[in-house]
Every structure is written in structure tokens, then in C-alpha cells.
Amino acid sequence: MNPLLAQFLAEANDLLASVDAGLLQLERDPGDPELVNQVFRAAHTFKGSSGLFDFPELTRLTHAAEDLLEAVRGGRLPLDSAMADDLLATFDLIRGWLAHVTTHERLPSGAGTDAAGLITRLRAPLGGEPRAAVQASSTGGITTIGGAPDWLAWFDAEWLTATASWLDITSSTMRFVRYVPEADCFFRAEDPIHLVRQVPALDRLGIVQPATWPEPGEYDEYVCLLSFVIATRAAIGELEHLFRYVPEQVQIVELDAGAITRHVSGEPPLKAEERVTVVVAEVRDSEQAADARAVLHAARRTFELHPVEGAHLRSVARAVSAAARALGVPKDLTDADQPRVREAVDFLLAEATPAPLGAAPAATAVPITPAEPAEPAEPAEPAEAAEAEPSGRADEHGGQVGTRVLKVDQEKVDRLMELVGELNVAKNGLTFLADAAEEEFGSRVLSRRIKDQYAGLHRIAEELQSGVMDIRMLPISVAFGRFPRLVRDLSRRLGKTVELHTEGDDTMADKDVIEALVDPLVHLVRNSLDHGIETAEQRQAAGKNPAARLTLAAVADGDAVLVEVSDDGRGVDPERVRRTAYEKGLISEDQRESLSDSEAIDLVFRPGFSTAEEISDLSGRGVGMDAVRASVEKLGGTVTMRSKLGQGASTRLRLPLSMAVTQVMVVSVAGQRFGIPVDLVVETVRVPAAEMGRVLHQDVVVLRGDVVPVLDLARLLEMPSRDEGADRAILVVTVNGQRAGLIVEQFHREVDVILKPMEGLLAYADEFSGTALLGDGLVLLVLNMKEVLGLAARTA
Amino acid sequence: MTTVMLVEDSATMLMSLQSILTKAGYDVETAGHGQEALDKLGKGVKPNLIISDVNMPQMDGITFTREARKAPGMRFTPILMLTTESDQAKRTEAKNAGATGWLVKPVGPDQLLGVIKQVLPEI
Amino acid sequence: MPLELHDDTATLVGVVTVDEVEQLVGWLRAARKPKVSLRRCNHLHTGALQALLLFKPKISAAPNNAFLAAQVLPLLDSSQRNRR
Structure with a gap:
């Protein structure tokens, strides 16, 4: 037998003996308060100890006896012989039970029924069953108010505004606590700061100092003068539990975005003299x-x-x-x-x-x-x-101990990057000079020497560029950092259980890429929570773990960073996608038959597509997956989705590590040069005109057994095309997973350029993604291949 | 070493609490009622925390709390009351006497160790 | 020992409890140019923090403890700067 149970049985014997003796004496001398007390204590101890074991009937029965004795002890009920009979019967029953426990270590099977009748009789003089115990354990006097209280003004307006907008995005609320410890609280061994440190999910803490401090001579160090304002994401229940010993010193409010906004706009700002009494901790x-x-x-x-x-x-x-x-x-x-x-x-x-x-x-x-x-930097967006911050500190990393870290103005880094770009352009100029040396001045030697110089300069420029880019690199955790909260808030709201995992948090990418990544990721995560992940019940019915798993993963892949949002939810049903796309007129009946599952899933990225039968108020705010694709492609990236019906879906974003420098291949068409992003180029080939084929009004070329459609770039750009010549120069590109050949006049070299967005007259021209300055001073138009090929599809 | 004084007349409850505390690495002093505990404090026992039952023979927990606060070095020592759900009124009385908080019986390891962590800064 | 007190410098170590408050205040009253190192301090009882806020000693070393560094140090630092 376990020693605690043995101890309990031994103690119970003594208690039973003392109860019996006490009760018998009480019948004769009902007025003796010490006797009542003695019996009460025995019942009380019995109840307390019985709770240590799994004997619920014993606990309930002794509880009823204790309540009756408590009333007698307090003088609310005189003890009559009927009560004494019931009490004696109660302890007799318990004695019988304990004998059973001694041999079997459990109560007899009929204990519940035997106890029920006695409990009713014991409670009858008290007016029946007590109110539910829940009430006793509830708030315990903590004031919970509805609207924004005055003391919200201790938080600075800027933070409140930012918080309100976040709460609005997530349709969630935040809890605010005002904690004013009593002046003599130290004498109850209360340490308010120690309590505040334990507030779960603490978002912001303000330590409020008294408006006027006493003179040092009159200062009593044991009078508590400080108070606190706290903002937290913890649930009200958690807070009530933490502050359960000091309920009268605490106010808790739960506020949504609207309440905070009303407070910020409605209340007059703090007066100057009040301002100095609070320092809402802000390290910088x-x-x-x-x-x-x-x-x-x-x-x-x-x-x-x-x-x-x-x-x-x-x-x-x-x-x-x-x-x-x-x-x-x-x-x-x-x-x-x-x-x-x-x-x-x-x-x-x-x-x-x-x-x-x-x-x-x-x-x-x-x-x-x-x-x-290393200040505990907020994971600020x-x-x-x-x-x-006026001087821009977005590149701020926590400094390691022992390393000297410089805080550098972001603009200075940007300026440096621009200079690197110009250096690249100037460097590219050398190759034109080399060509000129050979072609115009006929000096092959000079050309060679210029090219050698170029090679050396190229190496240094590359190192310089990667050095500067390193400064701009941030870990992807900066973008991931906001998701634990988003996922927590949204999943609570949707009533789903979701575990968020992140992988590759320390993968580095350019800060511009990281910043631009946040919005698409937010959309994908919302989408997954809203449509992909099922409720716990649905998951259980499908034989899955009721807690869904949402993973954000990042990994570097050469010059690109891959970021994947995956879940183990219900996945995408390709059949349903086909049907919806057909019904919405996005695909033809033929396509509906012929599209493979993976091609069908890709349809969700089409503008005007939304599989959710009802638009949810979370992700259905006017942006769809098409917006995700558009914004990622604007960064020079791609989005793909894979899904296994019933097992989950994963969306993969592929983005350049840096947006600062783009490698383009220069080609010329109708005597004019254009740039094509090197990422898209598969190969350059020269094909004899005679080998060109034609299938269904479409020029094609067969490359290693594959039939590749071929388009004349000049015609696509509405420029005069010259078909003469024995060979065709064909640039093979992949766009959206499809290969296409482009007939060009001439291939040139690959160059690194700083892509500038289109401005002025050309801004409307979608077929160009930007302009770049070449080393010889010419402006290069860089083609937006997706649009160019889209033009082809429309004109064909 | 952190010392916890248990003041409790039930041997079963005492044993249960003591085993939880000992396993968690606390030194435990015990007393069967308030007067015994006061005597120990008078003899120089200086616990970092006191856990006391409310209902005890000789001297109840609330009187003990009030008296203990007067003992040398006990002004600021956290004192927790062992209560039952029906002891609501006792809690207020105990706080007025200088108690820091309370525990509701039966007390499991998580509850006990959690409360100790809450009231004793040992970070 | 949580308090290491010298003429004008003090080092607070580990958990500074309410039991140390009286001694700390006595020292703050007596020291002419009090300087306090919080580097190894893990917790300040409310009474101890309150005393530092009132007497505004110079903080000679910031706490390693994250909570103290983030939430408490700025109060002590800025009260330092507000002094004329």
C-alpha cells in the first residue's frame, strides 16, 4: 500500500474515534463550543485529506458533514438529535468504507448510492445543495470593466494606435491591467514587481511613479508608492488567476481596436506634468x-x-x-x-x-x-x-558581446548600394570599350588587356557588392516573428487548434525582400488557417491529430531564398478547382478535361478565382491568391502550390536574395537592345531556318526531342522583323513552368544592372519591367517576359 | 537552501505536502499547530515561506499568522493559508492578519510548487 | 549576500529581497555620490526599486537580466538624465 494511504487510514482511525466521542457528548451537552469545534475539525481534516485520493464519494460526504457542523459551530443552527443521528450514521458509513479501503484500496462499489441519501439528509437543515462551486472559484472580486478606462492614457498614443491597427487586422482584443498595490502590501510579503514579472504574454509594462515623491528625510521605505499599467495578450482567466490574492488592487479591461481608437482620439493628451511621472519603458x-x-x-x-x-x-x-x-x-x-x-x-x-x-x-x-x-529588440516590422525612426535603424541587430557594432543610417547603406550599382555599370563599360578596341581600332592586344582589367575589376566589384549586400541582410526571423501572434490570435478566433513551426529562421535575405515578403506570407497563413486547416472535430473525424501543424520554412537556394508555408489541413481539391474555374469562365471545357491536377491547382492564382464558397471575413477581404502571385512576381519571384487532398497544402515562394542587382541577358531585336532576366533563360541556340517546323499555325523547334513553340520577339514588340539569314538565333526561356523560344537578332553578353522602375511615358507599358543604364550610356529596356508571352497568347 | 515551514494538524496532509516539497528540493520544517510553530520561530527557525492550515487545535492559522508577523525576521515572510472552497470568509480574515495568499485543498504538486514560485522570488 | 556596500558604490547581486530594503535605503541616504551596479542583479523587490527611483543613484552597470534591462533600467536611466 502506498505510504500516504496508509498514513491516511491510521489518521482516519483516530479522527473517527474523536468524532464518535465528541458527537455522543454533544448530544448530552449541545452548548459546548469546544466540543463542536473538535468534531468540526475532525470532519474538516477528513475532507481535506480525502481529496488527496480518488475517493470522490468520501469527499462529498465529509463535505456535507463539515458544512452542517460549520453552521452549528457558527451558531446558525442548534444541533438536534436528528442531526446527531445523521452525523453518527455518516461516520459509521465512512468507517465501513475505510475497512474496505484497507483491503482493496478502493471504496466499495455501492458507495455513491449509500452516500447520496445521507448527503441529502445532512444538507436538508442548511436548505439543500450548495450553489455550484464554480461561483466560489470565479473572479473573486477583480473588477473587469468594459470601456477604455482613463488610465489607458499611461500608454503612449503611438503604441496604442499601432496596437489598435493590429487588433483590427486580427479582429482580436487585448487585455489591460491597472495594478495599484496597497501602501502596506509589503507587510503581507507581496512584491508587486515580482507579480508583474509573471504576467503571461506581457506586451507592454508601465511602472507608474507617484506624482510627488516624499522628501528623502520623510521617506518610509516600506510604503509602496509605485503602481503599474500592463498590456498583455493573456486571457482574462490567466490574469485573474495570477492576481487572485490581490483582487481589490487590480482592474482588468479587455479592449478591441475600436475601444482603443476611441480612447486615442477622444481623450485629451496627457498634460506635461503628468507625463514625467510615467516612463513607459522604451529603451531607446x-x-x-x-x-x-x-x-x-x-x-x-x-x-x-x-x-x-x-x-x-x-x-x-x-x-x-x-x-x-x-x-x-x-x-x-x-x-x-x-x-x-x-x-x-x-x-x-x-x-x-x-x-x-x-x-x-x-x-x-x-x-x-x-x-x-543587445537590447531586447522588439521584433519590429x-x-x-x-x-x-527618423534616422532609420531598420538594420539594427543585437550586438554580440565582444564585437563592436555600428549603427549605420539606412540611407547611407542605400547610397553605398547605389554606388556599387554605378560601379557595375562603369565596369560593364569596359567590355564595350574592349569590343571597340578590336572592331574600330583593330587592336586585338589592347582588347585583350582591357578584358583582363575588366576581369580584375569585376572580381573586386563583385566582392564589394556582396559586402554591401551583407550589411543589408536580415534573418528571415524578422518576417517570421509576427506569425506566432497572428496564428495564435486567428486560430483562437476560428476555434481551431494550430501549432506553428518555423524552420530556417536564420536564413538571410535582403531587407527589402524581407519587408516585401511579409504581406504575401500574412495572406498565405491566413488562407491556410481559414480554408486549409479543419476544426479539431473535423480533424479527429478524419483520423488526424486534432492539433493542426502549420509550418513556415525558409532555405537559401543559390541566389534565391525559398519560403514555404505548409499545413496538414484538408488540401486543395483539384476537381473542385476545375469546376469553379470552369463555372467562372476562367478555363474552357477542353481545358477542364485536359488540365492535370497540378495545373488545376495552379488555377487558384488566377485573378477572379476563389474556392471558398462563402467569403470568410478573415481572408476574403478583396485580396486573393492572385494578389499574392502578383506581388511576388513584382519582386522577381515565383509562387507555386502543391497539395495532396486530405493531407495538406504547401505554397512555395521563390524570391531573389536581393532585389538590388539583377542579372540580365542582353539581346538585340530590330537593331535595338533589350534585357531579359537571366533567371528565365534556359539556353541560347542557333537553329538553321530549314529545321524550323510549324504545328497548328505555330512555329516550333525541336530541341532534344522536345517541341518548343517559337515566337518572333520583334513581331511581339511590334517592330520590323527580318527573316532573312540561314540561322535563327533562339533564346529559350521558362515562364510559369512553360518553355518558349524567342527569335532574336543577336545575343550579347550578360550584365549586372540596377533595375529602375518604369517612369514617365513608358510607365503604362506592362511589357517592360524596368530600365537599366548600360556601361556605354545607353538605356536598356528590360522585358517583363510574362507580359510579353501573355501578349503572344492574346495575339496568337 | 529554501526552507518551508508546514503548520498542519493532519498527519496525512502533512505527509503529502512534505513529500512534494522534499522532492522539489526544499527543506521542510513541520509543526502540528500554531503554537508549536510560534515556539519554533522563537527558537530561531527562519523559514523562507510558511504554509499553514486554518483550522487547528491549540492555535488556529489566522491567530498564528498575526502572531508570526511579530516574530523576529518574520515581517516579510510569505505566509500561505491552506483553505477549503467553503473558507471564502477566512481568506479575507487571513489577508487582514497578514497572510500573502492561500491554497485550496486538496493541494497537488503543480498547485503547491506554482504558488511557491509565484510568491518567492528565486529567479 | 545580495548587497555589497562600500562608501559610494554598491553592487546588487542576485535577488534583492524586501529584507535588504532598509539597509539599501540607509546606504542611499548616507552616500554622497551613490553609484550602483546592477549587472549581476536578477530581481529587485518593489521597495528596492522604489528607493532607487527616489534617490536616483548613478547606475554604473546595466543588469544582465532581460526583464530588468528592458523594463526597469530605462526608468533609472532617465531619472538620472532628468537631474539638473
Whole structure:
């Protein structure tokens, strides 16, 4: 027998003896309070100990006896002989049970029925069954209020606004706690900070200091003067449990985006003297203020030098607004004219930011400074960080101990990258010079020497470029960081159980790529939670683990990064996709028959497609998978989806590691040069005109047994095409998994270019993805192959 | 070493709590009722935490709490009351006497160790 | 020992409990230019933090503990800077 049970049985014997004796004496002398107390305590101890074992009937029976005795002890009920009989019968029954327990280690099988009648009789004088125990264990006096309380103003408005917009996106709520410890709480061994440290899922903490401190001479160190404001994602139940010993000192509110927004817009801002009494912990506050002052000084100097207008004025206004936000005096300067911006600068410098004594103004205030060691950097979205912080610190990494880390202005890195691009362009110029040396001046030797020089320069430029790109690299965890919360919030809302796993968090990619990745990923994850993953019941019915698994994985693949969102949900039904696409007129009846399953699944990326029969309020907000594909392709990437019906789906994004430099192959058509992204190029071939074939009005060429459709690029671009000549130069490309040959006039070299978006007159021309400056000063138009081939499909 | 003093008249409850605490690496001092516990505190036993039953012979838990706060070095020691669900009123009384919090019987290992972690900073 | 006190410098180590508050306040009252190292401090009792906020000693070393570094240090640092 387990020693605890043996101990219980031994103790029970003593207790039973003392109860019997006590009850018999009580019948004779019902007024003796010490006797009542003795019997009560025995019953109480019995109940307490019985709970340690799996004897629910014993616990319920002793509980009823204890309640009756408690009433007698408190003088609410006089003990009569009927009650004494019931109590004696109760302890007799228990004695019998315990004999059974001694041999069998469990209660006799009829215990429940035997107990029921006695429990009813014991409870009868008390007015029947007690109220459900749930009530006793519920809130216990913690005040929970509905609307936004005044004390929300301890949080800064900017953070509240950002939080509100997040809550809006996720349609979720956040809990806010106001904890005002009692002045004498230390004498109950309460340590408010220690309690606050245990708040689960703490989002923000404000330690509120008293408006006026006592004089040091009168200070009583054992009077608690601090109080707290807390924002957390923990459930109300968790918070009530944590604060259960101090309910009267705590207020909890649950607020949604609307309530916070109303608070932010409706309440007057904090007065200056109140502001100093709270410091909502923000590690970089004062540094940020120094940066903000520097921005303001720079803006003032700019205005002093020359008039500022147009785009320049707008960018100055943006910088000033950001500085104002950083200083806690938000100013909206959208579309402000120069005098207004200038006025704002003067106001901020004069009123809001008395520079600390000895602080140097302007230029010297923002040198590159050694970073402080690894502050617990918030996993801030880089885009927001860059916008909110005037001097841009999106590249901030936590510094390792022992390494000197520089905080560098993001703009400086961008400038460096531009220079690398220009160096590449200048370097490419050498190859033209080499060609010219040979063709125009007939000096093969000079050409060779120029090419050697080029090779050396090329190597250095490449290293420089990768060095600069390294600075811009961020781990993909920056993008993944927001998903635990998104998944948690959404899955709670949908009532699904989802485990999020991430792999390859430390895979590095350019910050622009990472920033651009967030939106498509958010969409894919939402989509998966909303449509892919089933409810726990559906999963169980399908024989799956009730908790679904959602995986975000990243891996570097040469010059690209692969990011995959996969789930083990219901997967995509290709048949249903075919039907929907057909019904929506996206495919013909023939295609409906002939499309393979994987081709069918790809249809979900078509504009106007949505498999969800009812548009859900989560992912059905007007963006579909087509938007995901469009935004990824805009980055020069691709999206593909694989699915196994009933087993899950995975969507893979393939993105260039860096968007800064693109390798293009230069070809010429009708005497004009065009660039084609090298990623798409499979091979270049020359095919004798005689070997060209024609199938169903389509020129084709047979390459290693495969029939590849061939298009005349000149004709596609509506330029004069020249068919003469014995050979055809064909550039074979793959777009959306389909191969096509393009007839061009001449192949040139591959060059690295900085792709600039189309501007001005050409901006409407979808068949070009951008322009690039070549080494010989010519502007190269880079083709958007998807559009070009799309043109072909439309014109064919 | 962290010392926990258990004040409890039920030998079964004492044994159960003691075994949980010992397994978790705490030093345990026991007392069968409030007066015995006060005597031990008077003799220089200095627990880091006290867990006391409410209903005990000789001296109940609430009186004990009030008295213990006057003992040397016990001003700020966390004191937890062992209560039952029906002891709501006792909890307020106990807090006014200087108790830090309470446990609801039967007390399992998770509940006991969780509360100790909550009230004793040993991070 | 959680408090290592010298004339003008103090080092707080591990968990500073309420039992140390009185001694800490006494030292803060007496020291002319108090400097406090929090590097090895893991927890400050509310009473100890409150005393540091009132007396505003110079913080000579930031705590390694993440919670103290993120939530508590900024209060002590900025109160330092607000001093004229």
C-alpha cells in the first residue's frame, strides 16, 4: 500500500474515534463550543485529506458533514438529535468504507448510492445543495470593466494606435491591467514587481511613479508608492488567476481596436506634468530624442540655405513628422507648405526639446555610435521601424558581446548600394570599350588587356557588392516573428487548434525582400488557417491529430531564398478547382478535361478565382491568391502550390536574395537592345531556318526531342522583323513552368544592372519591367517576359 | 537552501505536502499547530515561506499568522493559508492578519510548487 | 549576500529581497555620490526599486537580466538624465 494511504487510514482511525466521542457528548451537552469545534475539525481534516485520493464519494460526504457542523459551530443552527443521528450514521458509513479501503484500496462499489441519501439528509437543515462551486472559484472580486478606462492614457498614443491597427487586422482584443498595490502590501510579503514579472504574454509594462515623491528625510521605505499599467495578450482567466490574492488592487479591461481608437482620439493628451511621472519603458527613448533633434536642426539649416518645394519639401515634412512623433509631440505635416513645416521645426526645437546641457547641435549629434549591447529588440516590422525612426535603424541587430557594432543610417547603406550599382555599370563599360578596341581600332592586344582589367575589376566589384549586400541582410526571423501572434490570435478566433513551426529562421535575405515578403506570407497563413486547416472535430473525424501543424520554412537556394508555408489541413481539391474555374469562365471545357491536377491547382492564382464558397471575413477581404502571385512576381519571384487532398497544402515562394542587382541577358531585336532576366533563360541556340517546323499555325523547334513553340520577339514588340539569314538565333526561356523560344537578332553578353522602375511615358507599358543604364550610356529596356508571352497568347 | 515551514494538524496532509516539497528540493520544517510553530520561530527557525492550515487545535492559522508577523525576521515572510472552497470568509480574515495568499485543498504538486514560485522570488 | 556596500558604490547581486530594503535605503541616504551596479542583479523587490527611483543613484552597470534591462533600467536611466 502506498505510504500516504496508509498514513491516511491510521489518521482516519483516530479522527473517527474523536468524532464518535465528541458527537455522543454533544448530544448530552449541545452548548459546548469546544466540543463542536473538535468534531468540526475532525470532519474538516477528513475532507481535506480525502481529496488527496480518488475517493470522490468520501469527499462529498465529509463535505456535507463539515458544512452542517460549520453552521452549528457558527451558531446558525442548534444541533438536534436528528442531526446527531445523521452525523453518527455518516461516520459509521465512512468507517465501513475505510475497512474496505484497507483491503482493496478502493471504496466499495455501492458507495455513491449509500452516500447520496445521507448527503441529502445532512444538507436538508442548511436548505439543500450548495450553489455550484464554480461561483466560489470565479473572479473573486477583480473588477473587469468594459470601456477604455482613463488610465489607458499611461500608454503612449503611438503604441496604442499601432496596437489598435493590429487588433483590427486580427479582429482580436487585448487585455489591460491597472495594478495599484496597497501602501502596506509589503507587510503581507507581496512584491508587486515580482507579480508583474509573471504576467503571461506581457506586451507592454508601465511602472507608474507617484506624482510627488516624499522628501528623502520623510521617506518610509516600506510604503509602496509605485503602481503599474500592463498590456498583455493573456486571457482574462490567466490574469485573474495570477492576481487572485490581490483582487481589490487590480482592474482588468479587455479592449478591441475600436475601444482603443476611441480612447486615442477622444481623450485629451496627457498634460506635461503628468507625463514625467510615467516612463513607459522604451529603451531607446532618449537616443531617439537626440536623433530627432538632429533631424530638426538639419531641416532648419536646409530651409536657411534655399527654398524647398515639391518632392523635397514632402520628404523634409515626413522627416519632421517622424521627429515630432519621436519627441512625443505628433504633428501632421502632410501637404504642408514650407512656412508651416518651418514653423513646426522652430516650435519643436524651441518648445518640445530643450537640448540637454552640452549636447552638440545638428551634424555632430548623429555620428555613427557604438551600439549598446543587445537590447531586447522588439521584433519590429522593418517597414514600420524605418518609418517611425527618423534616422532609420531598420538594420539594427543585437550586438554580440565582444564585437563592436555600428549603427549605420539606412540611407547611407542605400547610397553605398547605389554606388556599387554605378560601379557595375562603369565596369560593364569596359567590355564595350574592349569590343571597340578590336572592331574600330583593330587592336586585338589592347582588347585583350582591357578584358583582363575588366576581369580584375569585376572580381573586386563583385566582392564589394556582396559586402554591401551583407550589411543589408536580415534573418528571415524578422518576417517570421509576427506569425506566432497572428496564428495564435486567428486560430483562437476560428476555434481551431494550430501549432506553428518555423524552420530556417536564420536564413538571410535582403531587407527589402524581407519587408516585401511579409504581406504575401500574412495572406498565405491566413488562407491556410481559414480554408486549409479543419476544426479539431473535423480533424479527429478524419483520423488526424486534432492539433493542426502549420509550418513556415525558409532555405537559401543559390541566389534565391525559398519560403514555404505548409499545413496538414484538408488540401486543395483539384476537381473542385476545375469546376469553379470552369463555372467562372476562367478555363474552357477542353481545358477542364485536359488540365492535370497540378495545373488545376495552379488555377487558384488566377485573378477572379476563389474556392471558398462563402467569403470568410478573415481572408476574403478583396485580396486573393492572385494578389499574392502578383506581388511576388513584382519582386522577381515565383509562387507555386502543391497539395495532396486530405493531407495538406504547401505554397512555395521563390524570391531573389536581393532585389538590388539583377542579372540580365542582353539581346538585340530590330537593331535595338533589350534585357531579359537571366533567371528565365534556359539556353541560347542557333537553329538553321530549314529545321524550323510549324504545328497548328505555330512555329516550333525541336530541341532534344522536345517541341518548343517559337515566337518572333520583334513581331511581339511590334517592330520590323527580318527573316532573312540561314540561322535563327533562339533564346529559350521558362515562364510559369512553360518553355518558349524567342527569335532574336543577336545575343550579347550578360550584365549586372540596377533595375529602375518604369517612369514617365513608358510607365503604362506592362511589357517592360524596368530600365537599366548600360556601361556605354545607353538605356536598356528590360522585358517583363510574362507580359510579353501573355501578349503572344492574346495575339496568337 | 529554501526552507518551508508546514503548520498542519493532519498527519496525512502533512505527509503529502512534505513529500512534494522534499522532492522539489526544499527543506521542510513541520509543526502540528500554531503554537508549536510560534515556539519554533522563537527558537530561531527562519523559514523562507510558511504554509499553514486554518483550522487547528491549540492555535488556529489566522491567530498564528498575526502572531508570526511579530516574530523576529518574520515581517516579510510569505505566509500561505491552506483553505477549503467553503473558507471564502477566512481568506479575507487571513489577508487582514497578514497572510500573502492561500491554497485550496486538496493541494497537488503543480498547485503547491506554482504558488511557491509565484510568491518567492528565486529567479 | 545580495548587497555589497562600500562608501559610494554598491553592487546588487542576485535577488534583492524586501529584507535588504532598509539597509539599501540607509546606504542611499548616507552616500554622497551613490553609484550602483546592477549587472549581476536578477530581481529587485518593489521597495528596492522604489528607493532607487527616489534617490536616483548613478547606475554604473546595466543588469544582465532581460526583464530588468528592458523594463526597469530605462526608468533609472532617465531619472538620472532628468537631474539638473
